[in-house]
Amino acid sequence: MSHVANIMISVEFTDRPAVEALSQWLRTSAPRRGYEPGAVGWVGSLNETTGSDTRWGGGKYPECEVFAGALNHADLAGLVARVERVPWVHPESVQLFVMDQEQSYFRVWMFHGPRLRQIAPEGREDDIYPDGGPSDIHTRFALADDAEFLRDLVVAAVNWAPGRDVSREAVLSDPRNAHYVDGWPGRGDLGIVALSTGEATGWQPLPVGAAWLRYLPAEDPGYGFVDPAVPELSIGITAAQRGRGIGTLLIRRLLRTAAEAGVERVSLSVERDNPALRLYEREGFRVHDPREGEDALTMVTRLRRDS
Incomplete structure (x- = not known):
């Protein structure tokens, strides 16, 4: 397994500092898979894909901030847990997209109250977590x-x-x-x-x-x-x-x-x-x-x- 994953995160403009702090965490303190247990350190970073000079759909300007990056040896469950704990100004606008290199689809998380829930795709968790378990349990x-x-x-x-x-x-x-x-x-x-x-x-x-x-x-x-x-x-x-x-x-x-x-x-x-x-x-x-x-x-x- 390569442990490479592509991620994107979409937020309100006021939450840009929170994403920048998340990117710094990925560069310095994120848990690392494939190393000795408990290892942390650089797994990648997030870069902005939107900006004031970026136009979508012809004359449309972006109405959100979108950041993306390729992560290597990142603990993706740890990433989701970290995003859930970030003090977002507008959590209702946060969308997290994650795709392991070995998969052909993105998983999408959004907030449901204080909980960051995976909302798509349905019925694919067995591909991600082959160990099964109750549907209301995540780790x-x-x-x-x-x-x-x-x-x-x-x-x-x-x-x-x-x-x-x-x-x-x-x-x-x-x-x-x-x-x-x-x-x-x-x-x-x-x-x-x-x-x-x-x-x-x-x-x-x-x-x-x-x-x-x-x-x-x-x-x-x-x-x-x-x-x-x-x-x-x-x-x-x-x-x-x-x-x-x-x-x-x-x-x-x-x-x-x-x-x-x-x-x-x-x-x-x-x-x-x-x-x-x-x-x-x-x-x-x-x-x-x-x-x-x-x-x-x-x-x-x-x-x-x-x-």
Whole structure:
């Protein structure tokens, strides 16, 4: 895959400074695909295609500002998330067009309330995201400001069993749990967040789950520690959203992204009676160094078959 994409964005004239700031972000701080997890830097820029001396349709002058550019190794989900967070003066006029080089059509996003929604083309998401998943769920990379949500998921993961009710303070004060989120993201860390949108949330994207990888050292190992070079997977889904296939969606997108970044193996820890064990087995995880009598299993999957 070339990771090249063509993009255009149309805005009101008063939002020109916001597009210029977005272009600067693409030049300096945008997430990069195809590099080590967490990499940021230059992926391209946006240039104006309209101007005071430009005429459309004979005597017509443009009634909006249009910017375009070719991006290389850009995280397109991260781009969409960034556009959604820009403080636009006229969000109702913002239109974002994105076409991967491997595709023959543009995808188009516009604001619906506070949410930037893909409005076209219909029925093509399987071409873009072959992992499936519920129609109201979309994903993006986990960001630094997702740390608090990841802490919520760690607490939920500890309390997965019916009747177990360890307090949030107790869970997060335990170093064996805290190191999965403290200082997020560290070097090489990578995560995917699932968001639900719909009329119930006023079309505001609501985080409902996440899967993330952390590299932990031998002197501070995780429950599923195998080697300092093998990141450990954590995953959590909010209680109301479980059983909808979101976990499968998160794991597949996270592991595919990790493989593209050069990660060779991923580990995890799961209690023997946790129903999630079957999910991990379906997605290629196998028990590593099984030990009789232990309540938890360490599992590993290999992402690069030629390694």
